Amino acid sequence: MAAIYAVSASIAAVSPAAAQSLPLIRDTEIENLLKDYSLPIFKAAGLASQNITMRIIRHESFNAFVVDGRNVFMNTGTLTQAKTPNEVIGVIAHETGHIVGGHMAQLRSRIARDATKSLLLTILGIGLMVGGAMAGGDTAREVGSAGGGLAMGGNEMVMRSMLSERRSQESAADQAGLRLLQATRQSGRGMLETFERFAEQEFWQSKDLDPFVRSHPVAADRLNQLRERVAASPYVNDKDPPQLQLRHDMMRAKLDGHMLPMPLVFNRYPTSNNSLPARYARAIARNCSGSCAQALPDIDALIRDKPDNPYFWELKGELLLKAGQAAEAIDPLRKAAGLLDKLKHANPTVSYSQTQIMLGRALVSSNDPRLLDEAITILTHVLGADKPLWQGEDDDWMGWWQLAVAYDRKGNQAEALLATARKHFYSGNAKDIHEAQIYAKRAQQVFSRGSRGWLIAEDIITYKAPT
Numbered sequence: 001m002a003a004i005y006a007v008s009a010s011i012a013a014v015s016p017a018a019a020q021s022l023p024l025i026r027d028t029e030i031e032n033l034l035k036d037y038s039l040p041i042f043k044a045a046g047l048a049s050q051n052i053t054m055r056i057i058r059h060e061s062f063n064a065f066v067v068d069g070r071n072v073f074m075n076t077g078t079l080t081q082a083k084t085p086n087e088v089i090g091v092i093a094h095e096t097g098h099i100v101g102g103h104m105a106q107l108r109s110r111i112a113r114d115a116t117k118s119l120l121l122t123i124l125g126i127g128l129m130v131g132g133a134m135a136g137g138d139t140a141r142e143v144g145s146a147g148g149g150l151a152m153g154g155n156e157m158v159m160r161s162m163l164s165e166r167r168s169q170e171s172a173a174d175q176a177g178l179r180l181l182q183a184t185r186q187s188g189r190g191m192l193e194t195f196e197r198f199a200e201q202e203f204w205q206s207k208d209l210d211p212f213v214r215s216h217p218v219a220a221d222r223l224n225q226l227r228e229r230v231a232a233s234p235y236v237n238d239k240d241p242p243q244l245q246l247r248h249d250m251m252r253a254k255l256d257g258h259m260l261p262m263p264l265v266f267n268r269y270p271t272s273n274n275s276l277p278a279r280y281a282r283a284i285a286r287n288c289s290g291s292c293a294q295a296l297p298d299i300d301a302l303i304r305d306k307p308d309n310p311y312f313w314e315l316k317g318e319l320l321l322k323a324g325q326a327a328e329a330i331d332p333l334r335k336a337a338g339l340l341d342k343l344k345h346a347n348p349t350v351s352y353s354q355t356q357i358m359l360g361r362a363l364v365s366s367n368d369p370r371l372l373d374e375a376i377t378i379l380t381h382v383l384g385a386d387k388p389l390w391q392g393e394d395d396d397w398m399g400w401w402q403l404a405v406a407y408d409r410k411g412n413q414a415e416a417l418l419a420t421a422r423k424h425f426y427s428g429n430a431k432d433i434h435e436a437q438i439y440a441k442r443a444q445q446v447f448s449r450g451s452r453g454w455l456i457a458e459d460i461i462t463y464k465a466p467t
Contacts, residue, residue: 023058025076026396028340028354029311030056030251035349036244037085038072038092044183045096045176052099054092058259062194064091066098080255082190085240085248090177090191097176101169174222178229187238188230192223199223246276250311253277257284276306287319295319310339314355317362326365333359356382357399364402364409372406379403385419386452389459397423417443418453425460437461 034054042048053071057063060077067073072095074088082088178188199220230236240248256265257280265285269278279302286295296319302312317333320326337359340352356378363375380386383399400423407416421439424432440460447454 025056025058026354028352032350033247033251037089040184041093041096041180044180045100064095066095069099076255080252085244086190087194093177093180094173097173100176101172182233185235187235192226192230195223249277253281257281310336321362326362329362333362353382361402364406372410375406389456397427414443414446421460
């Protein structure tokens with residue numbers, strides 16, 4: 001995964017989301033799979049032109065949510081616990097139902113006009129902003145506990161009204177999601193199975209909770225509606241295509257290999273299991289445990305069996321880079337990028353920015369001055385460094401940092417200062433914004449007034465964080 005940089009390059013935890021402080025991860029393979037899951041749903045919902053992004057949060061719980069009309073956030077726990085693509089697609093359809101219904105805009109509007117704004121903001125903060133949260137148990141208990149204390153302040157009726165509205169929105173999102181699944185000729189069984197699992201959890205974990213202070217409708221009520229609608233669909237018994245199921249299993253194996261302790265990985269994927277996902281998980285786990293030199297043959301064996309799989313080449317480059325062998329990582333990463341470029345010609349939705357950033361990082365880290373121009377070309381393109389501030393890629397500080405290093409080594413002080421400013425700017429917290437403005441002011445002193453770099457620096461300098 002091109003991801004947890006302090007741990008690995010391919011499932012890297014990047015900077016917190018600017019407004020959410022969420023531990024996001026980036027990974028080319030998983031992001032491309034989620035695009036294939038979500039784009040048909042977004043298109044059926046009339047949202048294809050909105051460029052909605054699937055964001056992955058590193059958290060073991062099964063959860064997904066929206067806070068605006070531009071992003072759908074999904075926990076890694078959802079991806080690893082969902083056994084089929086259809087389950088994840090059902091979650092995406094539900095969240096898309098929230099976007100189509102304008103539920104978050106309605107919530108913000110109510111907060112703006114309600115006399116008990118402080119109460120509603122408190123509710124928002126404890127979990128109702130997680131508008132499409134599929135795991136009702138924990139959030140419900142939090143709201144119930146908070147509700148007990150807040151009600152003593154005389155606001156019980158307001159909170160009950162608020163939660164009733166949220167329950168209505170959740171049910172509406174269910175129905176909208178099922179319509180989208182039918183429009184894309186997919187079964188709603190995955191969505192139903194998800195809620196059936198939560199109904200069982202709810203019975204054991206929160207059966208004594210006042211239903212009026214739940215953040216989601218009572219599971220039994222929702223299940224009755226879902227069962228009827230799912231059973232009525234002509235696609236109820238349709239299965240995921242085998243190749244899509246394999247990609248899903250590979251994704252789960254990749255996440256498990258990166259995120260679980262190695263003994264648990266080998267328990268879940270024993271050596272007696274010679275399937276491709278099991279071998280993938282074990283190879284990642286061995287390398288992530290620090291035994292890179294011993295485990296690289298596992299990756300080479302995967303490459304021999306599937307030489308056209310770009311993610312195996314990417315994994316090899318990532319692991320070499322992690323082991324401090326940057327020069328040796330370049331060729332596998334070039335191979336991965338080349339294979340992904342071929343896929344992109346066949347499917348324009350394929351993206352491989354994280355692979356390119358990793359390649360740029362390897363080129364810079366090789367300490368070969370002859371490779372700096374190539375690194376700058378790759379990183380400038382993938383980060384959108386020549387675009388205005390708001391059009392550049394804003395969620396990968398590592399790429400901006402490597403671009404700054406490359407420019408510095410080339411002796412281009414202005415571009416090095418500007419890339420450093422953008423690295424801090426996109427990190428998303430107040431302290432880094434201040435640092436970004438310091439570097440932007442220094443960059444302006446070197447750029448010609450009115451030039452592209454000067455104007456981008458000016459945007460950083462004059463930026464004011466929303467209150």
